[in-house]
Amino acid sequence: xxxxxRYLVSGILLIILVIGAIGFVVRVVYAAPPLPxxxxxxxxxxVVSDNHYRLGNSWLKKSxxxxxxxxxxxxxxxxxKTIGILHQQLIQDQEQVFVDEIxxxxxxxxxxxxxxxxxxxxxxxxxQYIPLEYRQEIYGVSEYFADEYDYIGPKYNxxxxxxxxxxxGHAVQNMHLVGCTSVGMWHFSxxxxxxxxxxxxxxxxxxxxxxxxxxxxxxxxEGYKYLSVTWGGFCGVVSGMNEHGLSITLNSAISxxxxxxxxxxxxxxRDILQYAQTIAEAQAIADRYDSFVSELFTISSLQDxxxxxxxxxxxxxxxxxxxxxxxxxxxxxxxxELKNLPLNLxxxxxxxxxxxxxxxxxxxxxxxxxxxxxxAALLRNQAGIHDKDLGLGNxxxxxxxxxxxxxxxxxxxxxxxxxxxxxxxxTFDAYDLSHFERWTQDDVSVTIDSLEIAPDxxxxxxxxxxxxxxxxxxEQVIHATxxxxxxxxxxxxxxxxxxxxxxxxxxxxGNYFAVxxxxxxxxxxxxxxxxxxxxxTEDRDYMIEQIKLLSE
Numbered sequence: 438x439x440x441x442x443r444y445l446v447s448g449i450l451l452i453i454l455v456i457g458a459i460g461f462v463v464r465v466v467y468a469a470p471p472l473p474x475x476x477x478x479x480x481x482x483x484v485v486s487d488n489h490y491r492l493g494n495s496w497l498k499k500s501x502x503x504x505x506x507x508x509x510x511x512x513x514x515x516x517x518k519t520i521g522i523l524h525q526q527l528i529q530d531q532e533q534v535f536v537d538e539i540x541x542x543x544x545x546x547x548x549x550x551x552x553x554x555x556x557x558x559x560x561x562x563x564x565q566y567i568p569l570e571y572r573q574e575i576y577g578v579s580e581y582f583a584d585e586y587d588y589i590g591p592k593y594n595x596x597x598x599x600x601x602x603x604x605x606g607h608a609v610q611n612m613h614l615v616g617c618t619s620v621g622m623w624h625f626s627x628x629x630x631x632x633x634x635x636x637x638x639x640x641x642x643x644x645x646x647x648x649x650x651x652x653x654x655x656x657x658x659e660g661y662k663y664l665s666v667t668w669g670g671f672c673g674v675v676s677g678m679n680e681h682g683l684s685i686t687l688n689s690a691i692s693x694x695x696x697x698x699x700x701x702x703x704x705x706x707r708d709i710l711q712y713a714q715t716i717a718e719a720q721a722i723a724d725r726y727d728s729f730v731s732e733l734f735t736i737s738s739l740q741d742x743x744x745x746x747x748x749x750x751x752x753x754x755x756x757x758x759x760x761x762x763x764x765x766x767x768x769x770x771x772x773x774e775l776k777n778l779p780l781n782l783x784x785x786x787x788x789x790x791x792x793x794x795x796x797x798x799x800x801x802x803x804x805x806x807x808x809x810x811x812x813a814a815l816l817r818n819q820a821g822i823h824d825k826d827l828g829l830g831n832x833x834x835x836x837x838x839x840x841x842x843x844x845x846x847x848x849x850x851x852x853x854x855x856x857x858x859x860x861x862x863x864t865f866d867a868y869d870l871s872h873f874e875r876w877t878q879d880d881v882s883v884t885i886d887s888l889e890i891a892p893d894x895x896x897x898x899x900x901x902x903x904x905x906x907x908x909x910x911x912e913q914v915i916h917a918t919x920x921x922x923x924x925x926x927x928x929x930x931x932x933x934x935x936x937x938x939x940x941x942x943x944x945x946x947g948n949y950f951a952v953x954x955x956x957x958x959x960x961x962x963x964x965x966x967x968x969x970x971x972x973x974t975e976d977r978d979y980m981i982e983q984i985k986l987l988s989e
Contacts, residue, residue, distance in 0.1 A: 465557040467564040467594055470572040477511075477518040477577075485879070490523055496879035497523040497651075502857040502864045505649060506883055508876045510656040513570045517577020517672070527649050527669035529583040534645040535599065536586060541643075553589060556598060556605075559698060564597050566700040566727065570659070571707065575600070575672050582670070600673050600701045603640065603687075604730045616789065617688040618835045619735050619766040620797050620815060621744045622807040623848075632848040634737055634744065634764070635812040636686045637861055638666070638675055641839040648858050650842055652868065654876045654883070660711035664853055664870055666842050673703025674710050680870055681714040682739025682848040688766050690731035690748065691784035699729035699751065706734060714738070716745050716756075723747050724754060735766050739848040748772045763801055767794045789972040792833040796822050800835070809845050809854055809865075810890055816843045816861050817893045821970055828939025829904045832972040836861060838904060845890075854890060862896035864889055907935035911945065918949045940969035944980055956987040 483491040488499035497507040505527065509516050521528065543549045564572060575596055582592040589595055621634030641647075649669060656662045665677030678684040685706050705726050713719040716738050723734060734747040744764040748755040748771070755772030768790040770781045785791050799822065800815045819834045821827040830838045843861030845854040851870040857863040867888035869875065875883050895901055910932040917924050929946065936942045943966030950959035963980040971977045 465561045465594070466591055467597060469593065470564075470569055470576055472514050472573060472576065473512070475514050475518055475577070477515050477522070479522050482522055489879070491879055492519055492523050494877060495519045495523060498879065500652075500857070500866055500884060502866060502889075503648075504855060504857050504866060505651045506654075507651055508654045508656070508879065508883075510658075512658045513573040514577045516655070516657065517574035518580065519577075520574075520672075521578045521581030524578075524651070524669050525581045527651065528578065528581060529585075529669075530649060531646070531669035531671075532583060532586060532595070532599075534643065535602075536589070538643045538646065557590065557594070559695075560598055560601060561698075563601060563698045563701075566698060567597070567600075567704055568708065571672060571704055572597075578670055578672065596670055599670065600703060601698075603673070603675070603703055604701050604728070616768055616793075616832055616837070617686075617766075618793050618797055618816070619686055619688060619764075620801055620812070621735070621737055621764040622801065622804075623737070623742065623744060623762050625742045630849055631807060632682075632737055632739060632742070632744070633807045633809065633812060633846060634684065634686075634735075634848075635809075635816050635843065635845040636676060636688075636735070637816050637835065637837075637840045637843045638686070639837055639840050640675070641841070644859070647841045647860075650855070650858065652855050652866070654868075654870075655711075656873075656876075657711060661714075662870070662873065663710045664868060665707075665710065666844055666855055668841075671703070672707065673701060674707040675703055676842065676844045677706070677710045678846050678848070678851070678853050678870060679710050679714075680851070680873070682737075682851055683710070683714055683719070684737045684846040684848055685710050685719070686735045686844070688733040688735060689768055690733050690750070690770055691768070691780050691788075692731040692750070693780065695729040695751065697729060700726040702728055702730065702732040702734075702749075705732075705749075709734065709736070714740050716741050716743060716747075720747050720754070720756060723749055727751065733766055733768070733770075735764070737846060737848050739851075746771065748775050750775065765794055765797045765801065767791070767797070769794070787974040789833045792822060792972075793835055796820075796833075796835055799823075809847065809867075809888070812845050813843075813854070813861070813865055813890045813893075816845075817895070819895070825970060826938045827970050828942070829900075829907060829936050830941070831939055831970065833970060838862075852885075852888070854888075859896075862893045862901070864892050903935055907932070907942075910935055911941075914945050914949055918945070918952055921952050923953070924949065938969060940966040940971045940976070942966075943969065944976060947980065947983060951983065951987060960984050960987050 481492050485491055490497045495509045499505050579592040579596045616639045619636035623632035651667050653667050654664050661679040663677050663679040665674045675687045709719045709722050716736050719736050731750040737744045746757040755774030757772040769785045770776045804811045817836050819836045821833050827834050840860045843856040853868045854865040856865050867885040943962045947959045947963040963984050966980050
């Protein structure tokens with residue numbers, strides 16, 4: 438009797454677990470959006486040559502400097518299917534890089550599974566925050582995702598959630614995944630008319646993630662034609678300009694940890710780019726959405742002859758219009774509505790955002806002209822305030838040597854310059870949106886060779902090779918620290934020599950010697966780190982606390 442009772446209880450618990458699991462899956466799996474008929478099919482793909490593909494009027498090819506270039510046209514679902522077919526290898530490669538990076542950062546299978554289930558539940562209604570047009574496009578792309586990662590979730594679920602990864606990176610920016618700098622200038626008179634801006638998109642998810650950038654020219658059947666800088670499987674916008682000379686870039690702002698989902702900021706930016714000509718139209722579009730992180734939408738409008746920043750948090754929206762003809766944006770609020778929020782003031786005091794802002798002010802005030810080449814030089818600058826040597830890769834620098842891409846806009850001429858991998862160091866290719874016919878023909882070059890910007894001299898120097906070596910050694914030091922493995926004195930010496938002005942070099946060595954129970958050496962390295970220019974107060978506080986603990 439007792440045995441039967443135990444079986445009965447076990448059976449009831451099993452039924453509850455099964456019902457709960459089914460309920461969880463039903464609740465978190467997105468339904469396919471309503472889809473119109475489509476005649477786009479994989480058998481229409483033509484291989485023109487190596488790294489050159491065509492499907493109908495749309496195409497994909499690789500530029501001579503390394504970026505991919507693509508032209509896509511049609512209705513939402515047709516665009517999605519066309520992107521999926523043309524970009525399939527890039528999409529699948531990008532997902533592999535993304536998943537590999539997550540696996541590297543979260544080594545425990547149990548923690549990864551818990552993280553996936555938590556995100557799935559948090560984002561269980563994420564698709565409903567995205568307009569139908571973009572859901573149809575995203576669904577079309579998802580049909581060409583790899584089966585390999587179906588264990589993570591259905592293909593449509595995965596791609597929708599990947600669009601929110603940028604927002605999650607912003608929400609946890611205390612992990613320092615995001616930190617961007619934008620600078621713009623404009624002037625309209627009888628003698629001169631210009632509106633130009635440059636930005637570094639410093640969203641870092643590993644070097645491999647940034648290698649296959651796509652310069653996408655989209656010709657939708659509704660709205661305006663536009664160019665954006667994107668990657669495989671990403672339908673949102675982080676940097677772009679449309680045919681009417683309106684450009685948009687995204688900079689993160691400080692956010693509380695979100696308590697509910699909302700529209701990914703890249704989808705909001707996409708809607709603005711595709712449907713707005715003016716700042717007022719852009720703000721009206723932004724106001725329609727509920728985001729779940731804070732974001733700075735930097736808008737340059739040729740029609741308005743003005744630049745401004747739409748500052749959006751989950752609770753409110755502000756508009757910052759600069760008092761002069763120069764606009765600088767890093768990662769803090771400037772609008773009357775949001776600049777005095779305690780969270781923003783705390784962020785300004787504790788992070789590197791104000792330092793990069795001040796440095797951008799210095800450099801922009803020295804510029805004799807706001808031409809593309811001087812703008813590229815500003816975006817590539819690695820020094821701190823008053824030209825101080827910060828070391829290589831310091832977050833206080835405008836150029837942190839980790840940008841996914843850099844872009845320069847000329848709104849009057851409707852031209853865009855896009856950097857090639859790596860970072861903003863390689864050649865900037867030039868594109869012209871005013872000559873649309875160039876984009877509809879895949880047998881002609883869409884770049885303007887005479888306007889390309891040469892690589893940064895640093896990229897061609899020994900200094901860049903030294904920085905690459907620093908990154909290799911950094912991984913070895915972190916691995917040895919985590920695994921409590923010994924390092925040779927020669928490697929430690931080489932690590933210091935590879936980046937002697939960067940505080941992170943000494944913080945990492947302090948950590949290493951602390952786990953090796955060599956307290957005095959750890960203290961010595963922490964003290965050397967404290968003598969350098971430190972980006973975050975939490976890093977300074979950490980080293981001070983470590984010295985106290987190791988001195989006891």
